Every structure is written in structure tokens, then in C-alpha cells.
Amino acid sequence: xxxxxxxxxxxxxxxxxxxxxxxxxxxxxxxxxxxxxxxxxxxxxxxxxxxxxxxxxxxxxxxxxxxxxxxxxxxxxxxxxxxxxxxxxxxxxxxxxxxxxxxxxxxxxxxxxxxxxxxxxxxxxxxxxxxxxxxxxxxxxxxxxxxxxxxxxxxxxxxxxxxxxxxxxxxxxxxxxxxxxxxxxxxxxxxxxxxxxxxxxxxxxxxxxxxxxxxxxxxxxxxxxxxxxxxxxxxxxxxxxxxxxxxxxxxxxxxxxxxxxxxxxxxxxxxxxxxxxxxxxxxxxxxxxxxxxxxxxxx
Amino acid sequence: xxxxxxxxxxxxxxxxxxxxxxxxxxxxxxxxxxxxxxxxxxxxxxxxxxxxxxxxxxxxxxxxxxxxxxxxxxxxxxxxxxxxxxxxxxxxxxxxxxxxxxxxxxxxxxxxxxxxxxxxxxxxxxxxxxxxxxxxxxxxxxxxxxxxxxxxxxxxxxxxxxxxxxxxxxxxxxxxxxxxxxxxxxxxxxxxxxxxxxxxxxxxxxxxxxxxxxxxxxxxxxxxxxxxxxxxxxxxxxxxxxxxxxxxxxxxxxxxxxxxxxxxxxxxxxxxxxxxxxxxxxxxxxxxxxxxxxxxxxx
Numbered sequence: 001x002x003x004x005x006x007x008x009x010x011x012x013x014x015x016x017x018x019x020x021x022x023x024x025x026x027x028x029x030x031x032x033x034x035x036x037x038x039x040x041x042x043x044x045x046x047x048x049x050x051x052x053x054x055x056x057x058x059x060x061x062x063x064x065x066x067x068x069x070x071x072x073x074x075x076x077x078x079x080x081x082x083x084x085x086x087x088x089x090x091x092x093x094x095x096x097x098x099x100x101x102x103x104x105x106x107x108x109x110x111x112x113x114x115x116x117x118x119x120x121x122x123x124x125x126x127x128x129x130x131x132x133x134x135x136x137x138x139x140x141x142x143x144x145x146x147x148x149x150x151x152x153x154x155x156x157x158x159x160x161x162x163x164x165x166x167x168x169x170x171x172x173x174x175x176x177x178x179x180x181x182x183x184x185x186x187x188x189x190x191x192x193x194x195x196x197x198x199x200x201x202x203x204x205x206x207x208x209x210x211x212x213x214x215x216x217x218x219x220x221x222x223x224x225x226x227x228x229x230x231x232x233x234x235x236x237x238x239x240x241x242x243x244x245x246x247x248x249x250x251x252x253x254x255x256x257x258x259x260x261x262x263x264x265x266x267x268x269x270x271x272x273x274x275x276x277x278x279x280x281x282x283x284x285x286x287x288x289x290x291x292x293x294x295x296x297x298x299x
Numbered sequence: 300x301x302x303x304x305x306x307x308x309x310x311x312x313x314x315x316x317x318x319x320x321x322x323x324x325x326x327x328x329x330x331x332x333x334x335x336x337x338x339x340x341x342x343x344x345x346x347x348x349x350x351x352x353x354x355x356x357x358x359x360x361x362x363x364x365x366x367x368x369x370x371x372x373x374x375x376x377x378x379x380x381x382x383x384x385x386x387x388x389x390x391x392x393x394x395x396x397x398x399x400x401x402x403x404x405x406x407x408x409x410x411x412x413x414x415x416x417x418x419x420x421x422x423x424x425x426x427x428x429x430x431x432x433x434x435x436x437x438x439x440x441x442x443x444x445x446x447x448x449x450x451x452x453x454x455x456x457x458x459x460x461x462x463x464x465x466x467x468x469x470x471x472x473x474x475x476x477x478x479x480x481x482x483x484x485x486x487x488x489x490x491x492x493x494x495x496x497x498x499x500x501x502x503x504x505x506x507x508x509x510x511x512x513x514x515x516x517x518x519x520x521x522x523x524x525x526x527x528x529x530x531x532x533x534x535x536x537x538x539x540x541x542x543x544x545x546x547x548x549x550x551x552x553x554x555x556x557x558x559x560x561x562x563x564x565x566x567x568x569x570x571x572x573x574x575x576x577x578x579x580x581x582x583x584x585x586x587x588x589x590x591x592x593x594x595x596x597x598x
Binding site: 086087088181182183184185202204205206208215216217218219220222223224225226256257259260294295296297298299 | 385386387480481482483484501503504505507514515516517518519521522523524525555556558559593594595596597598
């Protein structure tokens with residue numbers, strides 16, 4: 001089934017201990033789409049400036065990603081520059097230029113409104129609500145958010161939470177949102193705020209999820225050689241949502257496998273800069289890593 | 300089969316956001332023994348002072364732990380005071396009084412020398428070697444260590460590594476010992492230093508292990524209510540070694556299940572102060588949590 005994502009499309013300049021890449025394709029919607037398109041047809045909603053390179057448009061098209069919702073506005077594309085140190089922890093932000101993204105107002109092409117699977121990337125909660133208003137009757141709406149919105153737009157974010165089926169969030173954000181330290185207790189608190197399903201990303205340690213009453217804990221695939229961690233969370237969400245949409249099923253078994261596919265796709269993503277690794281891999285390669293991962297986690 | 304542990308026996312005063320306990324039974328050998336005795340007969344080698352309370356001796360005896368190797372020396376028992384903040388991260392050490400532990404020189408009762416399973420708790424590597432010299436032909440020797448010895452007694456520690464079958468170590472210590480950040484690459488580097496098996500403890504995130512070529516990754520059991528994290532690593536090691544000794548088998552399948560039992564026993568341990576929870580639980584309760592854990596991790 002079809003999958004809609006709304007989020008940022010950016011030009012990232014990234015420095016890591018393994019190298020650097022200037023003005024690579026970045027942004028949450030880019031990583032999400034490239035990951036999800038391994039599994040399901042993706043429709044992207046976002047905005048770029050007139051300076052957005054045609055080669056990046058081509059990258060999306062090769063993967064069959066529908067760009068009718070990607071608006072080309074007068075002005076420059078969103079740019080972000082960041083640097084990771086030897087620990088590959090949170091990057092130091094060297095530059096953020098919102099440019100055309102500052103005035104982003106997502107208006108969906110009419111044919112997008114009936115898409116059943118929806119991912120609201122990490123944008124202003126008011127814009128997430130604006131997208132939701134335009135959807136007819138989605139089967140699954142998942143959303144991401146970040147510390148900035150939790151701290152500054154809490155009321156709007158709480159309104160989003162009441163209207164979505166799944167929140168995808170990292171562990172620090174769980175604590176910020178709920179004030180609770182235990183990941184299990186925090187995720188349960190979030191369920192009380194609205195979403196039946198809560199997926200907590202724990203970086204190199206994997207993820208923790210509640211699907212209603214069902215508790216699922218998954219480690220991460222161990223990566224020998226991280227090149228660039230940018231987009232790990234978005235490619236995780238993309239792999240997960242893409243897989244779920246491809247099954248068109250919301251049973252805990254499918255949601256669990258979604259988490260696993262998200263984990264594996266993210267493990268490929270960090271092996272290259274930008275979306276370079278994502279655009280090279282095939283579903284077969286992911287499935288082969290799945291077999292390896294099953295062996296590593298069996299007891 | 301029988302299991303020998305050498306390590307500290309202490310009186311701990313611990314403050315956590317959930318309460319405090321003064322002069323509770325602590326020390327690596329105490330946690331290890333209480334955990335391991337759920338699975339196999341344990342023989343403890345350590346030292347206490349003349350002030351060591353008889354009630355603690357009784358606690359060990361109730362669990363069938365052999366104390367012929369626990370020397371009562373002239374002087375006071377090792378004392379440690381620590382405080383955990385709201386995050387339950389590394390505790391702040393308020394006081395360390397080595398007392399009789401400062402002159403600890405482990406001489407084993409002759410009948411201990413043929414014990415097949417051996418755990419060298421976190422003590423000076425020279426003392427770990429002294430214990431090894433006295434063992435006849437153990438089937439499995441595992442050892443713990445810490446940043447202090449890695450930094451200050453590296454040569455002696457490297458000698459220990461060449462002579463053991465398994466190192467149990469936390470993630471930060473892997474980086475300190477190898478200079479490598481990736482847990483997989485770091486553990487492989489440690490294998491080159493000697494031990495065929497490397498078990499990396501990752502606290503609330505579970506563990507990562509190499510058993511020869513076999514890679515095993517396990518999440519932690521999600522604890523709703525941590526009371527006191529002290530001894531989590533030692534009860535993990537105790538549960539693991541106790542289970543392995545009870546199977547008397549070194550196949551990767553048994554070592555994996557050892558990790559899982561260690562994980563579960565540690566999850567009980569942090570639910571109470573000192574060894575209070577460990578002395579209450581039964582193998583049946585651990586097995587019941589095992590079934591729950593299997594459900595939480597299946598995909």
C-alpha cells in the first residue's frame with residue numbers, strides 16, 4: 001500500500017572522523033523515502049529551493065518516489081552543516097539555514113489525501129496537524145518530533161499526540177516529554193497522551209516499543225564501520241513504515257518486523273555518507289542481513 | 300558443576316532516589332555468589348574483618364554458599380559508600396575504606412583447586428593470577444576488571460587476558476582497553492589479546508558477546524522500578540556463570556542462555572537494595588521472567 005511522508009529535504013554538509021561530504025542530499029523526508037521505497041511506493045511532501053540539484057531529483061525518481069508533493073519554491077534549499085567527533089554522538093551543528101523551509105506550508109496534491117499510511121516527519125506540530133487535516137481516513141499515522149517542539153510547542157504537540165496512532169521518538173525525548181526515566185514507564189505515559197503505539201529509538205542500542213499491551217525490545221545490528229550517522233533515525237522510521245505499508249497489516253507481529261527492518265535499513269544507512277548507501281542496497285541485501293541478525297539474537 | 304568466585308565482600312552504604320541502606324551486604328563476590336547459587340554450588344574466596352555481621356554469614360549459608368575460602372582477618376571489613384542521582388548512572392563514591400581487603404592474598408583451601416568453573420572478580424590482576432596459579436585444570440575461567448587496572452596495571456592485566464577463557468567487561472572499559480569505539484571491533488581486538496569469549500555489559504541496554512566466531516546480542520529486561528543498581532554487573536556475571544556451570548557445557552547455545560539468565564537475575568537484583576532481592580527469588584521466578592523476556596524479544 002502507498003505511504004506518504006512529510007518532512008525536510010535539505011543539502012547537508014557533514015564532517016565525520018571518516019571523511020566529509022559537501023551539500024549532500026539530506027533531510028528527514030529524503031532519508032525516510034529512500035529507506036521506505038525498498039518496500040512500498042512512497043509519496044513525498046516537502047519543499048526545496050530553485051537551487052536544488054537535478055541529480056538529487058533523479059535519485060528519488062530512480063527509486064520510484066513520487067515527487068508531485070515536493071514544491072520548488074523561490075529561494076534557496078534548507079542547508080545544514082554538522083560535525084561528528086570520534087564518538088559519533090550528537091553532532092555539533094555548524095550552520096542551519098532554513099531558507100525556503102521557513103515558510104513551508106504543506107498542501108497536498110488531491111490524490112495524496114487517500115493514502116493509507118502516513119509519516120509526519122519532524123516538523124512544527126502545527127504543520128503536522130495541517131497535513132492530518134487533509135488526509136481522508138488513513139490506516140496508520142505515525143509521527144516523529146524533537147526536543148525543540150517538546151519544549152516550545154508542547155500544547156500543539158499534545159494535540160498531535162491525541163490524533164496519531166504511533167509516535168517515533170528517541171530515549172532522551174521520552175524523558176523530556178514525560179519526566180519519567182524508565183523507558184517502559186515513559187512509553188506507557190505517552191500512550192496515555194494518545195498514541196496506542198510508541199517506538200523509542202535508542203541509537204546504537206536498538207529500540208523499545210509498545211504496541212498496545214505488547215512490549216517489544218530489539219537490539220541494533222552491530223556496525224563495524226560507521227561513516228556518517230546522519231539520518232539513522234529517519235531511515236529506521238522509513239524502513240519500518242515501508243515494511244508495514246507493504247504488509248498492509250497492523251498486527252503486533254507485523255509491527256515488530258517493521259522495527260527489525262527499520263533497524264537493518266538504518267544499519268546500512270550509517271555505512272555511507274548522505275543517502276549513498278541507501279540508494280545502493282536492495283531488498284535482497286536487507287533480507288540477507290535479516291538472517292544474520294536472527295542468528296545473532298536467537299536464544 | 301561447582302563454581303569458584305574470588306572477589307570483594309563489603310559493607311555498602313548506598314543512597315538512591317528511592318531510599319538508602321546503611322552497611323548492607325555488598326562487594327562483587329557477594330552479588331556474584333547470591334546470583335550464581337540459584338543455579339550451581341558456589342565456593343567463595345574473599346576476606347572480611349572481625350566486625351563482619353554474623354547475619355550476613357547466615358545469608359550466604361542459607362543459599363548453600365561454601366565459605367571455607369572466606370577469611371576473617373584482624374581488622375575492619377571493606378566499606379564503600381555511594382550515592383546515585385535521579386539518572387541512576389555511575390554512582391558518586393563518598394567513601395572507600397579498603398581495610399582488610401588492602402592486604403588480601405587469596406590462598407585457596409586445597410579442595411577448591413579442582414573446581415572446574417572459576418570467576419575472577421574485579422580485584423588486582425596480580426591477585427587474579429595468584430588464584431589461577433592455584434587451580435588445577437579449570438574448564439572455564441572468566442574474569443572481570445575495571446578502568447583502574449586497565450590504566451594502572453596494564454601489563455599484569457594483559458598477562459591475565461592471555462590465561463583466561465572469558466572476559467566480562469563493560470563498554471567503556473572495552474574502549475579504554477582497546478582504543479576502539481565499535482563494540483564489535485573492540486571485542487574482536489580483545490579476543491586477539493587472549494580470551495576466546497568476550498562479554499560486554501551495556502547496563503540498561505543489555506549485552507554484546509563474542510564466543511569464538513559466534514556473535515550474540517541481547518537487550519536488557521525492562522525494569523519499571525530500579526531501587527539500587529549496585530551489583531548489577533556482578534549479579535549478571537553470577538547468573539551467567541552459575542547457569543553455565545549447571546549445564547557443564549561450553550557450546551555457544553549454553554553461553555547464550557548464560558547471558559540471558561545473567562540478564563534476568565540482574566534485572567531482579569536492581570529491584571532491591573543490597574542482595575535483598577537476590578536472596579528472595581527462586582529459579583522458578585527467573586524462569587517465569589525468561590518466558591516473558593522471550594515474548595518481548597521474538598520476531
